[in-house]
Amino acid sequence: MTGPVQRVLVLASVVAAVGAAPVPRAWPQGRQAGAGSVSPLVAEAVDLGRAASTAEHRVVVGLALRDRDALEAFLADVQDPASPRYAQFITQEEFDALYGPTEVAEAAVVSHLERSGLRITDRAPNRLIVGARGSVAAIERAFGVAIHDVSFRGARHYAALEEPTFPADIADAVVGVIGLDDLVERQPRVRASGPVPAPHAALGSNCCHLSPNDLATFYDNTTAYTGTGQTIVIAGAYAWMDSDNTTFNAQWGLPALPAGSGQVCTGSGNPSGCRFNSQNSIEIALDVEYAHGSARGARILNYMAASTSLADFTVAYNRIVSDNPGHVVSTSWGVCEAGVSTATQHTDDNIFANGNAKGQSWFAASGDNGSRDCSNVLTVDNPANSPHVTGVGGTTPTCSAGMTPSSPACAGYRSETGWSGSGGGVSQVFARPAFQTACRVPAGTQRLVPDVALAANPSPGNYVRKGGFWYIVGGTSVAAPQWAGFVALLNQKLGGSGVGNPGARLYGLCGTSAFHDVTSGENGDYMAGAGFDMVTGLGTPEVKNFLAPPSTTTTTSSTTSTTKPCGG
Numbered sequence: 001m002t003g004p005v006q007r008v009l010v011l012a013s014v015v016a017a018v019g020a021a022p023v024p025r026a027w028p029q030g031r032q033a034g035a036g037s038v039s040p041l042v043a044e045a046v047d048l049g050r051a052a053s054t055a056e057h058r059v060v061v062g063l064a065l066r067d068r069d070a071l072e073a074f075l076a077d078v079q080d081p082a083s084p085r086y087a088q089f090i091t092q093e094e095f096d097a098l099y100g101p102t103e104v105a106e107a108a109v110v111s112h113l114e115r116s117g118l119r120i121t122d123r124a125p126n127r128l129i130v131g132a133r134g135s136v137a138a139i140e141r142a143f144g145v146a147i148h149d150v151s152f153r154g155a156r157h158y159a160a161l162e163e164p165t166f167p168a169d170i171a172d173a174v175v176g177v178i179g180l181d182d183l184v185e186r187q188p189r190v191r192a193s194g195p196v197p198a199p200h201a202a203l204g205s206n207c208c209h210l211s212p213n214d215l216a217t218f219y220d221n222t223t224a225y226t227g228t229g230q231t232i233v234i235a236g237a238y239a240w241m242d243s244d245n246t247t248f249n250a251q252w253g254l255p256a257l258p259a260g261s262g263q264v265c266t267g268s269g270n271p272s273g274c275r276f277n278s279q280n281s282i283e284i285a286l287d288v289e290y291a292h293g294s295a296r297g298a299r300i301l302n303y304m305a306a307s308t309s310l311a312d313f314t315v316a317y318n319r320i321v322s323d324n325p326g327h328v329v330s331t332s333w334g335v336c337e338a339g340v341s342t343a344t345q346h347t348d349d350n351i352f353a354n355g356n357a358k359g360q361s362w363f364a365a366s367g368d369n370g371s372r373d374c375s376n377v378l379t380v381d382n383p384a385n386s387p388h389v390t391g392v393g394g395t396t397p398t399c400s401a402g403m404t405p406s407s408p409a410c411a412g413y414r415s416e417t418g419w420s421g422s423g424g425g426v427s428q429v430f431a432r433p434a435f436q437t438a439c440r441v442p443a444g445t446q447r448l449v450p451d452v453a454l455a456a457n458p459s460p461g462n463y464v465r466k467g468g469f470w471y472i473v474g475g476t477s478v479a480a481p482q483w484a485g486f487v488a489l490l491n492q493k494l495g496g497s498g499v500g501n502p503g504a505r506l507y508g509l510c511g512t513s514a515f516h517d518v519t520s521g522e523n524g525d526y527m528a529g530a531g532f533d534m535v536t537g538l539g540t541p542e543v544k545n546f547l548a549p550p551s552t553t554t555t556t557s558s559t560t561s562t563t564k565p566c567g568g
Helices: 003-019 039-044 068-077 093-097 103-115 136-143 212-218 242-252 283-292 310-323 342-359 478-491 502-507
Strands: 029-032 046-052 058-062 119-122 129-135 147-152 155-160 165-167 173-176 231-234 260-267 297-304 329-331 332-334 361-365 390-399 402-404 409-410 413-417 427-429 446-449 452-455 462-466 469-474
Touching: 029 478, 058 103, 058 136, 068 093, 093 342, 093 409, 103 119, 103 173, 119 342, 129 136, 129 310, 136 147, 136 242, 147 165, 147 361, 173 212, 173 310, 173 342, 212 297, 212 409, 231 283, 231 310, 231 478, 242 462, 260 427, 283 462, 283 469, 310 342, 310 427, 329 478, 332 427, 342 361, 361 478, 390 478, 452 478, 469 478
Parallel strands: 231 297, 231 329, 260 297, 329 361, 361 390, 390 452
Antiparallel strands: 029 165, 046 147, 058 129, 058 173, 119 129, 147 155, 390 413, 402 409, 427 446, 462 469
């Protein structure tokens, strides 16, 4: 038996198993139910019975912000030139005093976890998360759940099948628990070829693809600003190889990474996520090479999660906000919104809001599967769906000349179309931010993605150096770190401080020559068109104009061209 009938029977057996299983509870009375910590994907899992009580897992408890409405009002004011609080970002100490979880609340959560038998692994200075590790038995005691082994999409996993409960004295202080299952993990939003010959060393199949210099020409990134004095932080997993950076920079005549660039492991010991990975380090290679290519004087820091689990990425995100090593952050690791718990997404969103309040700008790739980000479901990508993150989609570029075997360099901008893989659509988790109203934004109340876009189509693709080989790479992973670089240039121009969430600034530039309005192309369910659309957002930048005062800009647009797209 297969299909929907089988699924109903599977779900019925899961429910029956949960009802029959004794759930160990350290506090049989005085507990309150939480919501949103169980993955929606549990509905697809086949129950294999209770997990071994001695198996160990990692969990992260997200703590709730205080006075969230006041925080959102502050974040709006700090982006409003008419407000006396415009650009008056606050320190972490001020954030903690006004909006952060209290010391008492955090201590109560820690005490509860320790009394349950869990070992505390993370206590963050901003108190937004508490990380812990321990046995299944201890996790079940702490959260009043039963952990089961399950079969999910052909592999063995574990998952809690019901929502956790919390002691009454901490229930209101908790957003939820991350790590009650391992059904999904974050994935890089990148599409890569196999190894190819060195750039321009052979013609034919290796011609023609985009370099950082081509993209600088295409988007008019030709000002005197280089990002000097700024730091771009990459939030991801796995390490780069210094020799790859050296070879890449020499190939394109780029300067070496500035002093102070480096890599930071956010896990203890030597976890897998903090080492070079022969397959998945393609993402950090792409990120560092193209962030550097767009802001050649900015330091680059690679903040590596201990693994690709949702919990370890949350720890990495919060470490970036707590350490505050730079004003601009880019991440190209995502997961579809419909496949991850709301507790995970809201915990991460609290972290991003904390960063915005201090002047941090976060950028995230919007995904490479168009409007259906997972399992052919109409959904967007996380964390690009967060209203405190700028979601970056993708286009197919057409150069004015060049990109031929005899003249491989891109000569300049001609036009763009929306790339079919560009992630975009309507969030079902987050409400629409106040800034997302102008520029022909469709009516509604939910967050729309993406906000902006950049060249991302794997054809023509971009040259990347990883592990001693050259690759051709595409995807919105190419776009996000470059947008981070453009805002690093803006920060330098404005005197070195951060601009926080650039949403209001970006939407305020709609209709000016700061943007190429991409008006053709589709990503499955949505079409590009005049103004904002759910394929390319506001469009792509004309960097020189993006850095100029809005009063000096004029409207531009990009329409379909009869010229063959670059490399197509």
